[in-house]
Amino acid sequence: MFDSFQIGCMVLGSLVLMAIAVPVVLPVFLPLLIIFVLLRRRYIVTSREVKRLEAITRSPVYASFSATLKGLPTIRAYGAQHRFHDSFLSLLTLNGSWWYAFLSTSRWVGFRLDVIAAVTLAAGVFLAMAIRDRISAAILALALTQVLQLTGMLQWWVRQTAEVENAMTSVERMLEYTELSQExxxxxxxxxxxxxxxxxxxxxxxxxxxxxxxxxxxPVLRRLSFSLPGGCSCGVVGRTGSGKSSLMLTLFRLISVDQGTIFLDGLDTSSVALDVLRRQLAIIPQDPVLFSGTLRSNLDPWDRHSDADLWEVLGAVQLKPAISEAGGLAAPMSEAGDNLSVGQRQLFCLARALLQDAKVLALDEATANVDRATDALIQSAVRDFAHGARRIGGAAAADADGPGGGGRVLLVIAHRIDTILDTDQLLVLSNGELVESGPPGELQRRAGGVFAGMVDAARAAAAQHEEGAH
Structure with missing residues (x-):
């Protein structure tokens, strides 16, 4: 923007000097100015769209390059080098063609601006020769010297003004963010x-x-009504799109409730400060969330617990030997936890959730990417959590004695039916509505029930898989 203003003043100064030195050149400026405005308008519209297409075709080049590097062993194993090589060259060619188009638009407008500058200079010189007896030679020399610089300045000015307009798309995006509804x-x-x-x-x-x-x-949830007492473990089942994850999102107030009320220990969750509510809620997502730094900073981001508490919770999830071997709590954590296995990352997130000592623990298909042994370990740890059998920094919790005992609540979204058969309660969702609820054994025995059908289908699939393996 500063360059545009500075060069614009220089261009205007050159034209003013020419008009003072040769006043009769003013009628020539008017058509040249109209042509200049039309050229600039057409160039900016074309340049903006071509630049957008160039940026769109550039992203697949980087994505293909990154994916190829990460998948080199697989590519070589299947002998697909030539296919990936040709695909990358195709993407590179497409991006290069749009970059060439962008450079061509610059040359297109550059040539026409040079013509305008040359016409201005020629008009000034010829008209000055026609009235040479009535003008000052010194002023004319100064004006012609300035006009000679128009050839480069006009191009640079148009390009800089175009860049200002293109960069304003970022400002538009920022303004859109300011208009988003706040938490x-x-x-x-x-x-x-x-x-x-x-x-x-x-x-x-x-x-x-x-x-x-x-x-x-x-709506993703409709007429949803149920009650879970303290110390209860509850499984949430349903097909894809039934509203299982949406239920979790409403509990954490990540999406707003259009109608109805959610109570935690008898208090409307919408009437409590957001950070106070979320401190009482812990979640273990399907994809573990870890950051670069140290193991300690990932396990206890707010530095609220002692090392003894951290080692205790690591022992609870059987990660203590692995962390000790890695160098202890001060050992570095790679970006996204790449120095840990998938199962260890999930157990690490479980340890972090247990350390929070919240009243509600939610598992959103947390065991989808781990083996059955790790799945069983996670399920055992969260059962202890739900029934108050473990508190960090102390002995067994005395506030939970099973369902209704005033303890914590465990919400489990599981992709394996057998992992939720031992929960105290089941919620079966379909299209955002609660279609069945009750103890798993009771729902399993219900003839023609939705959950009974899921169990039969899961067992049939397991039997078919085992038969195929044999």
Missing amino acids: PPRLKEGGKAPPPGWPASGAITYSDVWASYRPGLP
Whole structure:
């Protein structure tokens, strides 16, 4: 923007000097100015669209290069080098053609601007010769010297003004972000504090809850009503798109509730400051979330616990030997936890969730990417968590004695039916609605029930897989 302003002033100064030195050149400036404006308008529109297409075709080049590097062993194993080589060259050629088009538009406008500058200079010289007796030679020499620089300045000015306009798309994007709806306030931002001692248990109640991802979209949860007492473990099942993950999102207030109320230990969650609510909720996602830094900073990001507590929770998930071998809590953690196996990353996230000592622990298909041994270990640890059999920094919790005992609540979304058969309660969702609920054994015996059909289908698939293996 500064370059555009500076060069624009220089161009204007050159034209003013020419008009002072040779006043009769002013009628020539008017058509040249119209031509200049039309050229600039056409160039900017074309340049912006060509630049956008060049950027769009550049991303697949980087993606293909990165994917090829990561998959080199597989590519070589299947002898697919030539296919990937040809695919990469094809993407590179497409991007290069748009880059060539972008350079061609610059040359196109550059040649025409040079013509305008040459016409201005020639008009000034010829008209000055025609009225040489009435003009000052010194002023004319100064004006012609400035006009000679127009050849380069006009091109640079148009390019810089085009860059300013193209860069303003980033400003537009920033302004769009400022208009997004904000999250509810936290405690320090004026959010409401809960009553002292809340929550005494992790009891959860959904009362006629409707929810959608944003206004105008169809609801993902409909008429959802259920109640889970403290110390209860609950499995959530349903086909893809049934609303299992959406239920978790409403509990964490990541999506707003259009209608109805969610209660945690008898208190409406929407009336509590967001950070206070989420401190009582822990989640283990399907894809483990880890950051570069140290093992300790990933396990205890806010540095609230002692080393003894950290080692205790690592022992609870049987990661203590692996972490000790890696160098202890001060050992570095690679980006996304690449120095740990997939199972170890999931166990590490489990340890972090247990360390939070929240009243509700949610597992969103947390065992989908691990083997059955690791799955069993995770299930055992979270069962202890739900029934209060483990507290970090102390002995067994005395506030939970099974369902209804005022302890924590465990919510499990599982892709393996057998991992939720030992939960205290089951919620079966379909198209965002609760179609069945009750103990797993009772639902399994219900003739013609949705969950009974899922169990039969899972067993048939397992039997078919075992027969195929034999």
